[in-house]
Amino acid sequence: MVAALHVVDCALCGLPTAHPFRGEGGTLFCCPACLEVDRLLHAGEREARAAPSADLQASAPPANHATAVLSLGGLWCSSCAWLIGETLRRAPGVHSADVSFGQREGRITFDPERTDPRRLQRQVKRLGYRAWLPGETPSDEEESFSNRLLIAGIFAMHDMIISLMIYVREFFGWATPESAWLVTIFYLMMAMASVPILVLLGIPVLRAGLASLLRGQPNTHTLITLGTFAAVALSVRNLVLGIDRVYFDTASMLLFLVAVGRWLEMRAHKTGSDALERLWKQVPTEATWITPEGERRVPADELSAGARVRVRPGERFPVDGLVATGEGDVDESLLTGEPDPVLRRPRDRVLAGTVSLDGAFEIITTAVGAETVTGQIGRLLHQALWQRAPVERLADRLSAWMVPGAVALAAGTFTFWTVRAGPEVGLLNALSVLLIACPCALGLATPLTLWLGLTRSAEGGVILRSTAALERLASVRQVFFDKTGTLTRLPFRLQAVFSGELDEEAFLARVAAVEASSEHPLAQAVVAEAESRDLALPSASDFRAWPGYGVSGRLEDSRIWVGNQRLMDTQGLKLGADLAARAATWKRQGRCVVYAGWEDRVTGLLVLGEETRPEAVEVVDALQAMGLQVAVLTGDDKMAGERWHERLGVPVYAEQRPEDKMARLREAAGPVAMVGDGINDGPALAAATVGVAVSHGTDVARAAADVILLGDEIRAVPWLAALARTTMRRVRQNLAWAFFYNLIGLGLAVTGHLQPVLAAAAMIASSLIVTGNALRLRQFPAAGARVEGERPRSEDSADTPDAISSVPVAG
Ligand code: ADP
Ligand code: MG
Numbered sequence: 001m002v003a004a005l006h007v008v009d010c011a012l013c014g015l016p017t018a019h020p021f022r023g024e025g026g027t028l029f030c031c032p033a034c035l036e037v038d039r040l041l042h043a044g045e046r047e048a049r050a051a052p053s054a055d056l057q058a059s060a061p062p063a064n065h066a067t068a069v070l071s072l073g074g075l076w077c078s079s080c081a082w083l084i085g086e087t088l089r090r091a092p093g094v095h096s097a098d099v100s101f102g103q104r105e106g107r108i109t110f111d112p113e114r115t116d117p118r119r120l121q122r123q124v125k126r127l128g129y130r131a132w133l134p135g136e137t138p139s140d141e142e143e144s145f146s147n148r149l150l151i152a153g154i155f156a157m158h159d160m161i162i163s164l165m166i167y168v169r170e171f172f173g174w175a176t177p178e179s180a181w182l183v184t185i186f187y188l189m190m191a192m193a194s195v196p197i198l199v200l201l202g203i204p205v206l207r208a209g210l211a212s213l214l215r216g217q218p219n220t221h222t223l224i225t226l227g228t229f230a231a232v233a234l235s236v237r238n239l240v241l242g243i244d245r246v247y248f249d250t251a252s253m254l255l256f257l258v259a260v261g262r263w264l265e266m267r268a269h270k271t272g273s274d275a276l277e278r279l280w281k282q283v284p285t286e287a288t289w290i291t292p293e294g295e296r297r298v299p300a301d302e303l304s305a306g307a308r309v310r311v312r313p314g315e316r317f318p319v320d321g322l323v324a325t326g327e328g329d330v331d332e333s334l335l336t337g338e339p340d341p342v343l344r345r346p347r348d349r350v351l352a353g354t355v356s357l358d359g360a361f362e363i364i365t366t367a368v369g370a371e372t373v374t375g376q377i378g379r380l381l382h383q384a385l386w387q388r389a390p391v392e393r394l395a396d397r398l399s400a401w402m403v404p405g406a407v408a409l410a411a412g413t414f415t416f417w418t419v420r421a422g423p424e425v426g427l428l429n430a431l432s433v434l435l436i437a438c439p440c441a442l443g444l445a446t447p448l449t450l451w452l453g454l455t456r457s458a459e460g461g462v463i464l465r466s467t468a469a470l471e472r473l474a475s476v477r478q479v480f481f482d483k484t485g486t487l488t489r490l491p492f493r494l495q496a497v498f499s500g501e502l503d504e505e506a507f508l509a510r511v512a513a514v515e516a517s518s519e520h521p522l523a524q525a526v527v528a529e530a531e532s533r534d535l536a537l538p539s540a541s542d543f544r545a546w547p548g549y550g551v552s553g554r555l556e557d558s559r560i561w562v563g564n565q566r567l568m569d570t571q572g573l574k575l576g577a578d579l580a581a582r583a584a585t586w587k588r589q590g591r592c593v594v595y596a597g598w599e600d601r602v603t604g605l606l607v608l609g610e611e612t613r614p615e616a617v618e619v620v621d622a623l624q625a626m627g628l629q630v631a632v633l634t635g636d637d638k639m640a641g642e643r644w645h646e647r648l649g650v651p652v653y654a655e656q657r658p659e660d661k662m663a664r665l666r667e668a669a670g671p672v673a674m675v676g677d678g679i680n681d682g683p684a685l686a687a688a689t690v691g692v693a694v695s696h697g698t699d700v701a702r703a704a705a706d707v708i709l710l711g712d713e714i715r716a717v718p719w720l721a722a723l724a725r726t727t728m729r730r731v732r733q734n735l736a737w738a739f740f741y742n743l744i745g746l747g748l749a750v751t752g753h754l755q756p757v758l759a760a761a762a763m764i765a766s767s768l769i770v771t772g773n774a775l776r777l778r779q780f781p782a783a784g785a786r787v788e789g790e791r792p793r794s795e796d797s798a799d800t801p802d803a804i805s806s807v808p809v810a811g
Contacts, residue, residue, distance in 0.1 A: 009292070012038050012306040012364070024539075038306070065095055068117040070106040072099070073130035081106075082370050082379065084124055091115065091123055106131075148200045149259050156256040158193040162186050163249040187239055190248040194232070197252040201259045202228060223406060223434045224258050227251075230427055231756070245424070250756045254435070257760040261767045279458070280378050282334050282353040287318035290362065300352075301369035311361045317350050320372040321363035328359015335373065336711035337461030337782065377463055377710070384454055384466045391471050391731055392446050402742070406437030413750050429752045435759035436745035445734030445770040452777040453727030460782060461711040462720050469706040472690045473724035475671045479623055479717070480664070482676035482684070483634035483644060483652075484592075485521040486694050486714065489611040492525035495591065498582060499604030507604045509535040511596045514553035514560050517543040520680055522594060523551065523562075525608055547680060548635035548657035550594070558598040565595055565637065566655065573597040579605060587639050610640075612647055615715045620648050622718035626725075633661045633674075633684070662687040675717055676705075692717060723780055730777060734770040741766045 011027045023029055023038055072084065081099040084106060088097035093114025099106040108120055117133055124131040166186055169175055175183075209225030228251045235246035287300040288310040295310060300318035303309065308324065311317055317330075329341035332354045341357055344350055350363055352372040369375055410430040418426030450467035457464055464470060481487050499507035512530035515523035516537060530537060540553035540560070549570070550563015561571050565583075568575060575583075575595070583593045583605055592610040597603045620630050632644055632652040641654030653664065661684040665672055674681070674688035682704040685691030693705035694714065709716050745762055748754040754762075 064111060064113065065109050066112045068108045068110065068120060069134060070108065070117075070121060070124060071132045071134075071136075072104045072106055072124065073132070084129060087123060088120060091120065094120070145259075145263060149256075149263055152197045152200045152252075152256055152259065155193045155197050156252045159190050159197075159249040159252045162190050162193070183244070184242075187246050187248075190246065191235070191239065194248040194252045197255055198228075198232065201255040205255065205258070223403065223437070224254070226407075226410075227431045227434045227756070228254050230431060234424065234427055247428070247756075250428075250431075253757050254760045257764045261764050264764075264767055264771055279334065279353070279374065279381075282316060283372070283374055284316050284318040303365050303368050305365050305367065307365045309363050309365055311350075311356050311363060313356055313358050313360055316355050317352050317361075317363065319363075319365045320352050320367040321350055321365045323348050323350060324362045324364050326359045326361035328361070329357040330359070331355040331357055335377070335461060337459060337716070338711045338713065373710075377458070380463055380465055380708075381454065381458055384464055384469075390468060391728075392450065392467070394446075402437060406434055409437065409746065409750065410434045417752060425752070428756060429749065431756040432749035432754045432759040433746065435756060435763055436749045436754065437742060445738055445774065446731050448771065449727060449731045449734060449774040449777065452774055453723060453730075456777055456780055457720055457723055460716060460719060460723075461709065462716050463708040463710060465706050465708075469690055470724045470727050472671060473673065473707070473721060474728035476628065476673045476690060476721070477670040478629040478631070478668050478672045479721075480661075480668075480672060480674045480684075480688070481630070481632050481714075482661075482674070482681050483632055483636060483640075485677040485680070486675055487613055487616050487632065487644070487648075488521070489613045490521055490712075491528065492521055492592070492608045492610065494525050494529035494606060495609050496586075496607040497529075497604065498579075498607075500576065500578060501603050505533065505535055507596070508533070508606075509537055510555060510560060511562050511604075511606065513537045513540045513555060514543065514551055514562055516540070517553065518545060518551050520545075520551070521677075522592070522608060526562075526594070526606060545680075547683075548660075560596065560598045562594060562596045564635070565593075568595050568597060568602050571597075572600070573602050574600060575602045587637075590643055592636070592640070612644075613714060615713055617648060619714050619718055620650060623721065626718065626721060628721065633664060658683045673721075675714065692720075726780060727777060730773055734773055737770060737773075738766065 008028050010029050011023075012029055027038065029038060072081075085097045085099035088094050088099070088106065088108055093111045095109045095111065097106060097108045106124070108117075110116075110120065121131045121133055166183060169179070169183070205221050206225050206229070209221035209223075213222050231247040231251040231254070235248050235251070238244075238246050283300070285300055286297050287303055289296050289298045289303060290308040290310055303319060307319075309319060309321065313328065323344055323346050325346060327343070327345045330344045330350060331341045332351065333339050334353050334355075335351060344356075344359065344361070349366075350356075350361070351374065352368075353374040367373075367375075370379060410433040413433045414426045414430035416426070417429045447467075450470060453470050454464050454467055457470075497504045497508050501507075502510070508526070508530050512527050512535065515526045517540070518524075538555055540555050542552075542554040542559075544552050546552065546563065546567060549567040550561065552559055552561050552563075554560070561567055561573060565575075573595075579602055583595070586593050586605075586607050590610065592608045594606040594608065595602050595604075596606065623630050630648075630650045632641075632648065632650060633656045634641060634644070634652065634654055635656055635658075636654060638654045641652040645652040653660075656664070658681075661674075661681075665674055665684060665687045671689035673690045673692055674684050675692040675694065676685050677694060681693070685693055685705040690707060691705035692707040692709065695708050695710055707720065741762070745754065745759065749759060
């Protein structure tokens with residue numbers, strides 16, 4: 001007799017299945033991926049329940065409130081919307097703020113007595129976005145600016161040609177009294193051609209200049225306003241009084257050149273943010289959702305976790321998820337910077353924005369939009385871009401001094417030359433002083449260079465939380481590595497299980513039940529082995545991680561301890577002679593031994609193969625070649641420490657608990673970098689001058705580090721160190737250049753050797769030079785390429801034939 005085929009619907013994605021997988025509490029799923037996601041989701045819920053909800057604390061809707069709608073510009077991903085929303089919600093007087101990335105719009109309810117729409121608009125603008133109130137016309141700032149620049153440029157040209165004709169007339173001796181009327185006409189033409197320039201370019205500068213003056217913070221705009229309007233006023237006076245000298249050409253050229261500088265700056269900043277925009281643009285906005293009724297195209301960020309999505313060969317993944325069916329190569333270079341594709345199979349993790357090269361996948365969504373790894377990266381990078389590094393503050397401080405200094409110097413120059421050669425010469429020379437003292441290059445050089453360094457590192461799969469991290473990294477003298485999970489090759493593989501009391505599988509199941517709650521790489525290997533043997537894991541309660549030692553948890557009524565020998569010692573679990581002898585043998589063979597026990601004794605051992613990452617030696621050499629000291633800190637025992645010392649040839653400090661690691665980092669002379677596991681090395685990463693986390697592609701935003709490596713190679717460490725040094729070198733070069741240029745220019749201007757137009761041209765040239773120098777960072781070799789001091793690749797590839805290409809990023 002044939003049993004009727006029993007079809008059930010998956011509890012997560014809703015698809016019918018005849019061969020369900022049974023999850024906790026008997027829930028049925030269509031595939032292991034759905035089961036896994038459901039488990040993850042419930043873990044999330046538990047966390048959410050444990051944390052006090054912010055929403056609950058929100059006050060009741062206010063009696064007295066108003067609503068404002070802001071149209072937004074300059075958002076490049078949904079995390080920008082998140083940031084704006086967060087900022088607004090924290091602003092005084094704001095009750096709620098809903099910001100939609102799709103509609104580029106924010107709806108804000110607020111208390112009209114405490115704030116108003118204009119102030120909210122300013123708050124958004126201060127974050128670097130554009131915002132318009134209803135009735136204001138959104139326009140592309142850059143486009144309208146370049147149009148104005150173009151029109152003004154034509155008129156400026158006109159002025160220059162006329163003034164050239166006047167010079168020609170004088171130069172060839174045609175300046176006869178009979179033709180003097182011609183000059184007056186030329187002057188009038190110049191005056192007329194200057195009017196559009198003054199309106200198009202002058203008024204915005206005037207407005208900005210006055211505004212900053214009123215705030216008591218004179219800036220470059222103030223200088224330019226003073227300069228141009230002094231030149232125009234002088235010219236008008238001369239024209240009216242019939243004095244044979246006008247400076248309309250100077251004023252218009254000045255405004256034009258300054259606007260060119262401003263435009264350059266806009267372009268340069270755009271270059272910085274383009275890299276981010278490019279990242280986000282790679283994530284498809286639509287996804288193919290598989291429902292019981294068939295397939296549908298839907299906006300990707302409307303999917304919820306658990307939705308089943310189809311991704312065909314050549315397509316990009318629209319969401320983060322786990323592979324349910326399908327197998328194939330995936331190009332993850334967008335996030336990791338590593339050019340080699342990685343193989344993805346059922347239950348592996350795939351990330352939004354990466355490309356399925358040849359596999360036809362069905363995946364189960366784990367995260368969409370801003371919650372995807374790509375979204376988290378966008379958010380981190382964006383925050384990093386708006387944080388100022390100390391060296392930027394130095395530049396700001398210098399600028400803040402230079403403007404009043406320039407005004408004082410200009411006043412001195414004016415007085416001196418007025419006494420010596422009359423007010424006209426005085427004014428012109430003072431104008432040159434003002435122009436040349438403009439700290440444009442200084443203000444531009446530093447942030448731009450840091451931005452480019454930051455985006456360049458993102459292209460190489462390295463995320464920096466702030467530009468300050470680059471600055472600190474460049475100063476680092478010593479690099480410490482964590483061992484397990486950082487220098488060891490992942491994943492670990494369980495090679496043997498031994499228990500004197502239980503049979504092997506029952507013992508493994510008990511240990512795995514506790515380890516299932518740990519993110520440690522050793523724990524993952526234990527759980528993977530239990531799963532591959534299809535063991536039913538009992539559920540453990542009371543889980544606790546003992547960083548540097550191991551974990552514990554309660555099963556039925558005994559407490560199970562899993563970890564290293566020191567954990568067993570501290571808990572007073574006795575180690576029998578047989579187990580001790582076996583452990584010693586395995587350790588001598590270079591394996592990693594994990595102890596487990598309950599009640600009063602160690603009941604068994606787990607043996608894991610420990611291999612060095614293929615690139616570890618190369619990375620250590622490269623860092624040493626850069627003059628950095630390298631050392632290893634490990635929670636493992638002395639014997640393992642010895643072994644690693646032999647392998648790498650650097651000092652290895654063994655039996656380091658997290659607090660020992662921190663102490664050692666604090667004691668180290670000078671700035672130190674610590675490279676470690678994203679999550680379990682949190683304290684050490686935070687204690688170092690710069691913490692570098694190996695993320696294994698998991699929760700990027702949670703890693704307690706300044707720097708997060710997305711790729712699965714630590715080769716990015718020397719690359720990043722070199723990039724940081726190059727970036728800071730460029731910053732210093734630019735600062736030095738801007739400083740010397742200002743000094744020399746000032747000398748010439750004060751002594752009356754620099755025409756105002758030349759001063760303006762020099763200012764632009766200087767900005768161009770620093771911008772160009774910063775842009776050279778874009779040519780910094782890609783992450784996978786050779787870095788100074790590394791050895792040729794052939795040496796290390798020979799003995800590691802099946803290198804890293806098949807290691808999943810999955811966490
Ligand atoms: P490292 O400093 O080398 O990265 P850790 O501090 O992560 O090492 O761990 C130190 C030691 O503690 C490990 O070698 C291991 O013996 C033990 N340990 C830590 N966590 C676990 C765990 N979840 N399961 C088993 N052993 C663990
Ligand atoms: Mg570790």
